[in-house]
Amino acid sequence: MTTLTATLPGVADPRGLRRSLGRAERRRKLRAFALTVPLLVFLMLTFLVPIAALLKRAIENPEVAQALPRTAAALDGWNRRDAPPPEAYAAVLADLGALPDSADAGALARRLNSEVAGARSLVMNAYKALPLEGAGTPSGAREKLLALDERWADVKYWQAIAKNGSRWTPDYLLASVDLKRDALGQVERMAPDQRVFGRILVRTFEISAIVTLCCLLLGYPLAYWLSTLPARQANILMILVLVPFWTSILVRVAAWIVLLQSAGLVNRALLATGIVDHPLALLFNRTGVIIAMVHILLPFMILPLYSVMKGVSPTYLRAAVSLGSRPAAAFFRVYVPQTYPGIGAGALLVFILSIGYYVTPALLGGADDQMLSYYIAQYTNVNVNWGMASALGALLLAATMVLYAVYRRVTKSELSLG
Amino acid sequence: MKTIVLANLLIAAGLALPAFAQQQITVVNFGGANANAQKKAFYEPFEKNGVKVVPVEYNGEQAKIKAMVETKKVTWDVVEVESPDVARGCDEGLFEKLDYSKIGSKADFLPAAVSECGIGIFVWSTVMAYDGDKLKTAPTTWADFWDTKKIPGKRAMRKGARYNVEFALMADGVKPADVYKVLSTKEGAERAFKKLTELKPSIQWWEAGAQPPQFLVAGDVVMATAYNGRIDAANREGKNLKITWIGGIYDLDYWTITKGSPNKDAALKFIAYASTPDAQAEYAKNIAYGPTNNNALTKLDAKTLANLPTAPANAKDALQFNIKFWADQGEELEKRFASWAAQ
Numbered sequence: 001m002t003t004l005t006a007t008l009p010g011v012a013d014p015r016g017l018r019r020s021l022g023r024a025e026r027r028r029k030l031r032a033f034a035l036t037v038p039l040l041v042f043l044m045l046t047f048l049v050p051i052a053a054l055l056k057r058a059i060e061n062p063e064v065a066q067a068l069p070r071t072a073a074a075l076d077g078w079n080r081r082d083a084p085p086p087e088a089y090a091a092v093l094a095d096l097g098a099l100p101d102s103a104d105a106g107a108l109a110r111r112l113n114s115e116v117a118g119a120r121s122l123v124m125n126a127y128k129a130l131p132l133e134g135a136g137t138p139s140g141a142r143e144k145l146l147a148l149d150e151r152w153a154d155v156k157y158w159q160a161i162a163k164n165g166s167r168w169t170p171d172y173l174l175a176s177v178d179l180k181r182d183a184l185g186q187v188e189r190m191a192p193d194q195r196v197f198g199r200i201l202v203r204t205f206e207i208s209a210i211v212t213l214c215c216l217l218l219g220y221p222l223a224y225w226l227s228t229l230p231a232r233q234a235n236i237l238m239i240l241v242l243v244p245f246w247t248s249i250l251v252r253v254a255a256w257i258v259l260l261q262s263a264g265l266v267n268r269a270l271l272a273t274g275i276v277d278h279p280l281a282l283l284f285n286r287t288g289v290i291i292a293m294v295h296i297l298l299p300f301m302i303l304p305l306y307s308v309m310k311g312v313s314p315t316y317l318r319a320a321v322s323l324g325s326r327p328a329a330a331f332f333r334v335y336v337p338q339t340y341p342g343i344g345a346g347a348l349l350v351f352i353l354s355i356g357y358y359v360t361p362a363l364l365g366g367a368d369d370q371m372l373s374y375y376i377a378q379y380t381n382v383n384v385n386w387g388m389a390s391a392l393g394a395l396l397l398a399a400t401m402v403l404y405a406v407y408r409r410v411t412k413s414e415l416s417l418g
Numbered sequence: 419m420k421t422i423v424l425a426n427l428l429i430a431a432g433l434a435l436p437a438f439a440q441q442q443i444t445v446v447n448f449g450g451a452n453a454n455a456q457k458k459a460f461y462e463p464f465e466k467n468g469v470k471v472v473p474v475e476y477n478g479e480q481a482k483i484k485a486m487v488e489t490k491k492v493t494w495d496v497v498e499v500e501s502p503d504v505a506r507g508c509d510e511g512l513f514e515k516l517d518y519s520k521i522g523s524k525a526d527f528l529p530a531a532v533s534e535c536g537i538g539i540f541v542w543s544t545v546m547a548y549d550g551d552k553l554k555t556a557p558t559t560w561a562d563f564w565d566t567k568k569i570p571g572k573r574a575m576r577k578g579a580r581y582n583v584e585f586a587l588m589a590d591g592v593k594p595a596d597v598y599k600v601l602s603t604k605e606g607a608e609r610a611f612k613k614l615t616e617l618k619p620s621i622q623w624w625e626a627g628a629q630p631p632q633f634l635v636a637g638d639v640v641m642a643t644a645y646n647g648r649i650d651a652a653n654r655e656g657k658n659l660k661i662t663w664i665g666g667i668y669d670l671d672y673w674t675i676t677k678g679s680p681n682k683d684a685a686l687k688f689i690a691y692a693s694t695p696d697a698q699a700e701y702a703k704n705i706a707y708g709p710t711n712n713n714a715l716t717k718l719d720a721k722t723l724a725n726l727p728t729a730p731a732n733a734k735d736a737l738q739f740n741i742k743f744w745a746d747q748g749e750e751l752e753k754r755f756a757s758w759a760a761q
Contacts, residue, residue, distance in 0.1 A: 103511025110510065117750040121742060124509055193611075194750070196757035203760065262638050283638075284622050367577050367623045367759035375756065381479035383749050 051397070057390035061169035063111035064161060067104050068095045072165030075158065080183045084158045086138035092161075093141050096127050114385050115160040115171075122151055159183040172391035177201075197375070197392065201399070204371040207289065207361070208354035212301075214294045215350050216343065219301035223342075226302075227309035238306075245299040253363050256292045257283065260364075288364040296360065297353055301346040308342030348407050352400055372396055442470035443495040443681045443688060448671070449475035450628045451651035455704035460692040463700075467691075469684050477626070478503070483512050483676055492678045495685040499536060502744045504672045508535035514675040514682060521690045522711075528670075530738070531710035536672030537693060538710035540701060543727035543736060544581045545666035547644040549634045550658040560589035560665050563641055564613070566620050571640030574633045577623040579755035580744065581643060581667055584737060586613035588665045594737040602743060607751065611758050634659055646727055650706035663732040669739035670710065702726060 065072065070091035078084055099105050105127040112119035125148065132144040145152040163181060164171075174180055174187060178195045182188050189195070222241075226234050244252065259265050262279035270276045282288050312335065320330035358373035372392060379389035445461065447453045453475060461471040474494065476482065480503050486492045499507065507513050513535035518524055524532045531538025546563055548556070557563055563573060563585070575582055587597050587606065590613045600606035622639050624630050630644035631652035646666070649659045673689045675682060691697055698709035699717035708728030709715060715723070723729055727736070744751075 101511060102509065106506070106508075106510030110506070113746065114749050118746045120506075121746050193754050193757055196753060196760055199760040200756070261636055263636050362625070367621075367755075368761075370756075370759075378752075378756075381477075381481045383752070384480050384484055385749065386481075 054390045054393050054397075057386055058172050058394045059168050059170065060387065061111075061164055061171070062167055063107050064164035065167045067099060067108040068092065068161060068165075070095050071161055075162040075165065078158075078162060080159055080162055081155070083153070083155065086142045088158065089145050089152070090138040090141040092126070093130070093132060093145070096123075097130050099127070102127070110384070111164065112157070112160050114383070114388070115164065116156050118151065119157055119160060122149055122157060125149055126152075155183075172387045173394065175388065176391040176395045197372075197395070200370070200372055200375060201395070203368075204355050205399075207286070207293070207369070207371060208351050208357075210290055211293045211297060211354045212347050212351045214290065215298050215301040216347060218294065219298055219305055219346065220343075223302050223305035223309055226306055227312075228314075241299055241302055244295070249296060249359060252296060253292055253360055256288065256295070256364060260288050260291070283364060284366045286365070286369050289361045289369050292360050292364050293354060293357060297350045300349045300353060304345040304349065305339065305342040308339050308345075312338045344407065344410075348403070352403060355399060356396060440468060440470045441681065441684055442472055443684045444472045444474055444493060445688065446474045446476050446494045446497040448478065448498060448627070450626075451648055451705055452627075452707075455647075455701055455707075458704050459697050459701035460688075463697065464688055464691045467687070469688070471688070480507060480512070483507065484510075487512050487677050490678055492676045492680065494676050495679045495681045496688055497674050497676060498539060499672050499674045501669050501672065501739060501741045502748060504533055504536040504674060505741060506745055507674065508533070512674075512677055514677050514679065516675070516689070517686060520686050521693055526711055526713055527693075528710050528712065530670055531672075533672065536674045537689060538670040539673055539692065540698075540710060541668055541670055541708035541726070541728050543646045543663070543666040543668040543732075544576070544643055545646050545649075545727075546641060546662040546664075547630065547634060547646075547649045547659055548641045548662075549637075550660040552637065553640055556660065557641055557662055558664060559662075560585050561591070564589040564617050566617070569640055572620050572622045572638065573617065574622045574624050574630045574639040574642035574644075576643055577625050579751040580748070582614060582755075583607070583610040583751065584667055585643065585665065586610040586617075588737075589613055594665060594735060597737055598740045598743050602747070607754070611754065614758065631657070631659060646725075647705040647707045650725060663727075664735040666727065666732070666736045667739050668727045668733065668736050 068091070071088055074088040074091040075084060078088070096105065099108075105124065109120040109123040109127075112123060126145060129148055132141070132148070134140055134144065142152075151157065163183065163185065171181060175190070176197050178190045178198045179187055180190050226237055226241075229237065257264075260282040261267070262281070262283070264282075266282060267276075267279040271279065282291070316338070317330055317335050320334045321327055325333070355371070356373055357371055358377060361369050361371050362374055362377075372395070376389050376392045376396070379385045379392065445456075447456050453473060457473065461473060465471055476497075478500050480499075483494065483497060486494060499513075504513070508515075515534055516537060518532075518537075521537060528538060528541070546557060546560070553569065555569065557569060562568065575585075583601060584597050587600055587610050588594060590609060592600050601610060622633065624633065624642070627645045627648050630639075630642035631648050633639045634642055634644075635652065635657055646661055649661055652659050673692065675685045675689070679685055692701075693711055695709075695711050695713035695717060698711045698714035701707070702709050702714065702718055703722055706722075706725040706727075708726040709718075715728075718726075724731070727733060
């Protein structure tokens, strides 16, 4: 650049030119940045902020700390094994009495109940019985609470209160991988009958892997065929691939229910042709889920494959054959390796979309075909335990990011969608 | 110039609209046959008072109500809520407390129907159902439901622990009266899940109330647990589905007013209307769910009464759903169910 401007004839001050070139360059960059600002702000507000809020909810634990500050203080020196000190009983009564709104008692009851089943009625009954006569002294408070409900003597409820005294907790995240803190704060595995998310995560990956594989097996030959056709025909056929892609997922799932039920079109056709003698179970099990998911996700495999294959020159294949390779060997050793970026992008796209699937397994699957998202919805809507829902969301997010990292490590390239 | 006139007109129309607009309330229900019956018995007659009713359907998710209350943007005025959620939502401040002086005398209602934040709409039951045309030997107990040798074929059950653990214990020989006592012990819950495991390969799960009658009619399953009103609705369309009332679990749905509803007065008027004997009797004629207002019973004929979960013959061997038990144990049992289903 310098030499070029220096030797340009008729330029009086090469340094000045360089400056103004630099200025123009900066202005160009600034303008380019300004053009992307709306998108950045949009992404910030709709993507990053919600994710940050979700992650915050996964570790937030304000209910007990806010509602029972005196109790938490009274339990501070307690060894968490023997009976709690009588002062704690008095503190519970004082705390419950000082709650500004009954909704706070409800929130406290919900939080403790999700830790120890039964705590809901324990807390609400005490709250509704307030004020208790003759509960002036700590031992009096203890007596009154025990008279109200003898479960107040049970250490497990006190352990739950003591454990949740701080505003932040790792409990939700631990629970999302089937771990918990015991009464003393040591991390241990959940009881076998409460261990569930590990298995569901494995199941989620399993279904996604099968769907990805099926998509690849079905999509690869089709994409290859499309890439060899003249543009006009390829475009027409591409529309056939895209039309289902543009149809609502719910409509397609409903269509599959009609097709796959035991008196549905598929089973009637199979029965009529004598291939089977009683209807196959295709619905409300793994088979139905996989059939519908493959159908829905197939375009995400075909499109990246097609765009990569379009860029592969057919001359390589011809050269290999003319050099004496058998056509099949030429295809697998010369052509397929050139489409690896397409396979990688398609497979990753399908896999990542699959692990977040909710509505298809919910409508077409049985109780043991549900994926992680189903339980996120369950905790959000039914149990209204948003901490647990956020923790499961964080788990799904982490799984996706690990996958992407692995993909980059393996292919040593950025994700390219062609 | 023209556009300005047009714009002015539009603005004027927009300003004038609220003055002409009728007051309206949004009433949220569970959809399907139940929503149709509510429309006939509650919404249409009530609209004669000059308040428009906008029906919305949902599946019982309390999250939406919680989000509305927390953000103070309440668009659901009256919500039909299942029993465990009434007490829970009331404790957590999701619902307004009801002013019974504007609804009626508490003594006219079933004792279970009267609660602080909700009043019972109807009594419904989760029962065993089968297709009378396809199944010749009628199942009479939950043990029959579990007996895949005697009656081969799939059984449809609701996806989740609720009702199923109770049914499992009854199938295992526990008397209806003892079910919750047994279930509240560790061994009892163990026993229920063990019994469910026996039937697991033959279970087809359902999630929406409309599914079990469809499964039965399509022949996908030989028996199903189902809401009795949905079976009744299918029979009104000419099907021949039958109900075994023994060991059914009956429960109530409630009207609640979302906390902070801008139409609280109209909402309360709606609830008062829907709780009158006439409206309740009309509802029971449209779907086989029992009235909560005792005075409605005299307005119904014997044939309608015989189909209701509240009929003495039907309620005799039935079990009342235990709200307290499920409010305490629900989350843990549902998690255990998920763990069990994943095995």
